[in-house]
Amino acid sequence: MKAGPKGAVDESPLSWRPRSAGSVRFARFCQRYIRVPSGTGALSPMRLRGWQRELVGSVLDVPVQPRTAGWMLPRGQGKSSLMAAWGVYELFLGGEAAVIDIVAVDERQAGIVFGIARRMCELHPDLASRVQFFKDKLVIPSRNAELVVLPAEPKRLEGLNYSLAVLDEAGVASRDSYEVLTAAQGKRVRSTLVCIGTPGPNLDDQVLLDLRNSAAEHPDDPSLVWREYSAAGFEDHPVDCRHCWKLANPALGDFLHEDAMVALLPPKIREATFRRARLCQIASDTEGKFLPAEVWADLGTGVGVPDRAEIVIALDGSFSDDTTALLVGTVSPEPHFDVLAVWERPHRKDTDYRVPVADVEDTIRQACRRWQVVEIIADPFRWTRTLQALEAEKLPVVEFPHSPARLTAATTDLYSAAVNGRMSHSGDPRLAAHVGAAVIVEDARGLRLAKRSRSRTAPKIDLAACLVMAHSRATWRATHRNRKRARSFAS
Template identity: 40%
Template structure:
């Protein structure tokens, strides 16, 4: 099982590498690799290692936990390209970037490549890297489970919480996160970057690439889906820059055989709703990936998110949120919400520049299963007002109290930022205040839920122009943490607060209440 030298050649007969009828091959963008370099490379050895020793760690559409991985022909061809060797025996590529949409078997393949690297030479250092430690643990966790599941790997490896060691060879495999300043002094032989597009900047990538300079034939293998083109600094992300560089190599503009790019995905102008586009972009569709999953996802996933995760297309940071006409299609002529109806109130407060919004969303019932959205109140800075204008806090508090008298309010859903005193006052009066911090963990699923409701026609409204305007002002900002609502620019005068309040209120209205109301002053049901 172990290889004594990185220059050792795989045994057995090299398999064909030019078959153009292999399903899923070639990828849309591929840098050239000579057939002779593929044949003398280590791709066949790596494939045998993975298929002989690496197991499926989670039940999937195509296999059960515990069974050995069965690489598809397109995956074997990919390994032939990645692990090609020149005529002098040296590895052809030092950096390989592989782009695939989600659920095409990236994590299992990456874990197998990382484990095989442990046995490449004496003193090998293998690292899994990602944007944060939890992301890095995905590939590393798969590798640990593979070791535990296979007797040969278990006998050869010692498994620790954050490391896998091959004592006989003095080799070690660890997972690292993006705090690049702590990674100086490493000497990696193989680095596996999972989801390179989420790196907040290029520090970790640069550290790992430079750290391998003293090694013979190191490999930095990055496998990722597309994402936004910019990182947290506002510049092109390291992943997008490498993608562009690989494109120039593929077109012959640049000659750099040390860099490899294989990129599955749809062209930028492709119709994201077309099943033929899904098939072209996803090499494992119908095999590792259930076609029904894509058919369901396209109906409930924002377009920008679907394009990045399912079609592997690059997007700008800000994308329009609701398609034109989608909100108008949900309009009802039933009029405003009736008095005494159970609702959740969504409150998004500001102090001066932004607007302050109070929105009611009805709680679904078997009789009325469709939530209805209504603007209760909105305070926007008048165009003629000076810089000294502020939100009338006492009026806002009175409007919330009045809404609690008009409706049966299950929860007042609010972000505590800047309005903590108001929430304390209302809570002291017995009103059911529930904090809803506008963090990525909260807002990403809430935004998704609202989008799905609009696209499926399972939400209604009476056509308030203020809410329609705020929704039209929303863009979808996509970053490493997910997708959330945002203005088109930080200091934009176009307000979105009614939309944010509606998103929060709907998210709570369709869930079980966080707390039972304990109202201390007269409410609707006490009149």
């Protein structure tokens, strides 16, 4: 996209006058003008499958267009591409001053959907010549029509006046965002809010499931339509049941490949997560524990990490008065872990306590005299000075920013290793307590460990956070041994 004023565009309408209407018209538009941006069938015309046309038809093919539509589908069904194509269709053929708002849970997800819509326009000269491309919107000046992608932040959604709005990942979107979007309706004769997504982990307060319940309770309400692809009712079937896979995944065997489903089967991810994300089953996992206590206990050996072993050190540090932890792990495809040190406020009412940063740094130095330290791992957030000081002493500091993609991969790998017995630990009760207190938080950005509550008195999970980082780097180092020398002060 070029910076500065936008050039003139072709103001003539598309030279396309189909006699069809509704979803049939949309399907023909896709085949003529939309090219698949990536993946299976990349750069070929987008040919809608029957199930995709039926979804869009639930809004476009009824006598009175509903104000709200709820669609529940598993991951991997091309939801973002379908919504981007519909947005482009409405942008070009939605009438004067058409406004299409695609709302995603965060800036990253919003960027993904917008990138798909933008690329669809770029790939066809008839579309590209009629659109002005901006950083966060597509505009057809001659009709004052625009497609805008926004993060689901309520304050950013106030005052919208859309003809079509899509709330992506409605299983994890906030209720405030949904309510602001639905309250924006009424300014146009025709406008629809489409809430689309996969069930989220919070079953007690979830927009998507509330729409599902409302549609079941009021089947004759013309203002709401509901469509779902799921294996609901077959929760007693095993997770590898192909019958359930086909029920829930209309794209299976088409642009969703079966080997990808196999690769995600438990224990690679938790069964409750697989059932929600891949089968749209409302799997109950009320405690949300990261690991069952018996699994963790079976991994204990009662033995620490031997001196002179090649190790990584993981630091999860507090900014002020919270817990700070250090964990060591052997460099191995099946690493062994032990607690190095934990600092925490001795008394709940001790408001003067602060983490002894100098002691933390000295403990790391002492560990470098005891073991062959390959990496000292930490999220640099608020501990940059310590990491810089250690690095200035030629210690092997490695930053581990807690980005969603990195944490999702590292947490999944740790879970798989634990349930398959590909790691071990010393049996330290502090580590057991922190791992036992950790729960999984899952949203559109991925999954990560979290405390059960945000209360300051909630059980700590700092050693569990260290374990995620240490396992990721220890196993990586086991296959990249020549990249960096270990550091030791031992004589």
